Amino acid sequence: MSSFLSKAGTAVEAGEGVWPVRRRRILDWLVNETRGERFIDNILVEMCEKLLASGVPVARATLHFRMNHPQWIGARILWKEGLAEAKINTFAYGIENTPEFLKSPVNAIHQGAEEVRKQLEDTADDEDSFYQELRDDGLTEYIAWPVEHTFGKRHVATFSTSRPGGFTNEHVDFLRDLLPALTLVSEIRLKNIMARTLLQTYVGPHASEQILSGVTTRGSGATVGAAIMICDLRDFTEISDLWPRDDVIHLLNDYFDAMSDPIERYGGEILKFMGDGLLAIFPLSKDTACHDLLQAIREGQALMAQLNQQYAGSGREPLRYGVGVHVGDVMYGNIGSRRRLDFTVIGPAVNVASRLETLTKEVKRPVLLSRAFVEMADCAKDMDSLGTFPLRGLGEPVDVFAFPER
Structure with a gap:
């Protein structure tokens, strides 16, 4: 098929104009050449650079995604001309009820609008702060479109320009025709992110x-050395019987926040919540694992003390808890039925930590540690030695230590 050079120097097939050829090239790139790119923000940056090179005067672009995340309702990926990397902002639950969001073009798209198009050079009767920010950045037109993923999941793509007079009709057609391909590549990346987020959650x-x-197969896993921590809330059965359901859930969340945040901050991994208890490990592959676990417990105790002060102010009894700590090899992997698996740790070392947690009820000390742990942590001199205790189901008695009483 013959071809000729356009005025812009682009090879154009006979019978086609410049814009269709340029558009097809970007579409081919989106569909066929982005397979090796994991992250949609990088794809957005490269796409916008290709748009500029093709003569589409994009100065700003965003992608807005709803998320399945315990903290964030959504995220915005923002690119501006001249940026080598996109900026990613997350938004907490509740923003969808704010006046700013309710009158935003993104909300209009979520409510069913198929397009929001705003000429920013026209300032008559327009006091919207969002559009004024765009004007202050020198932009002349803004367009938002829905990005329709499967099962009715609606997200948003926006494009803005600083070209005097805004986008031409050819520019708008060019951008609109990219949406189906952008939808496909963004859904794949978003589902990858969601799968990872849900698993991490x-x-x-x-x-x-x-x-x-x-x-992912039953029995798969490995033996690892770990410092093990098991924590349990005291008197939870009584609390559950006497308190309203919503108050019980709120209490549990407060308690888990206080104990869990330090664990994660110091590199521990919470493997499961068990009713009112939790199981966490600090892998010994990190030299400071035992020290990190101790720091996590100390900070957790401080946060629990603050929480109990708040409860005392409202006339509630303080929350009590028990923590058992041991160290040793554990089997770390998949356990369960053929169709339902649990990724957890098992082994004698876990059993010792569990028995120590139970022993806290008897000795009336909230944190108990085994000799094996305090020796590995080199902290025996900083602990109270409580003596040797037989632990149910275990052959040998265990030397037990506790945090000093204040």
Whole structure:
């Protein structure tokens, strides 16, 4: 098929104009050449650079995605001309009820609008702060369109220009024709992110990486050395019987926040919540694992003390808890039925930590540690030695230590 050079120097097939050829090239790139790119923000940056090179005067572009995340309702990926990397902002639950969001073009798209188009050079009767920010950035036109993913999931793409007079009709057609391909590549990346986020939410960061890498068969896993921490709330049965349901849930969330945040901050991994208890490990592959676990407990105790002060102010009884700590080898992997698996740790070392947690009820000390742990942590001199105790189901008695009483 013959071809000729356009005035812009682009090879154009006979019978086609410049814009269709340029558009097809970007479409081909989106569909066929982005397979090796994991992240949609990088794809957005490269797409906008290709748009500029093709003569579409995009100066700003965003993608707005709803998310399945315990903290964030959504995220915005923002590119501006001249940026080598996009900026990513997350938004907490509740923003969807703010006046700013309710009158935003993004909300209009979520409510069913098929297009929001705003000429920014026309300032008559327009006091919207969002559009004024765009004007202050020198932009002349803004367009938002829905990005329709499967099962009715609606997200948003926006494009803005600083070209005097805004986009031409050819520019708008060019951008609109990219949406189906952008929808496909964004949905794949978003589902990858959501799968990773959901796994991290429910099984923790390390276990989620193991599962995503293919450790999904029953019995698969490895033996690892770990410092083990088991924590349990006291008198929870009585609280559940006497308190309203919503208050019980709120109490549990407060308690888990206080104990869990330090664990994660110091590199521990919470493998499961068990009613009013939790199981966490600090892998010994990190030299400071035992020290990190102790710091996590101390900070957790401080946060629990603050929480109990708040409860005392409202006339509630303080929350009590027990923590058992041990160290040793554990089997870390998949356990369960043929169709339902749990990624967790098992082994004698876990049993010792569990029995120590139970022993806290008897000795009336909230944190108990085994000799094996305090020796590895080199902290025996900083602990109270409580003596040797037989632990149910275990052959040998265990030397038990506790945090000093204040």
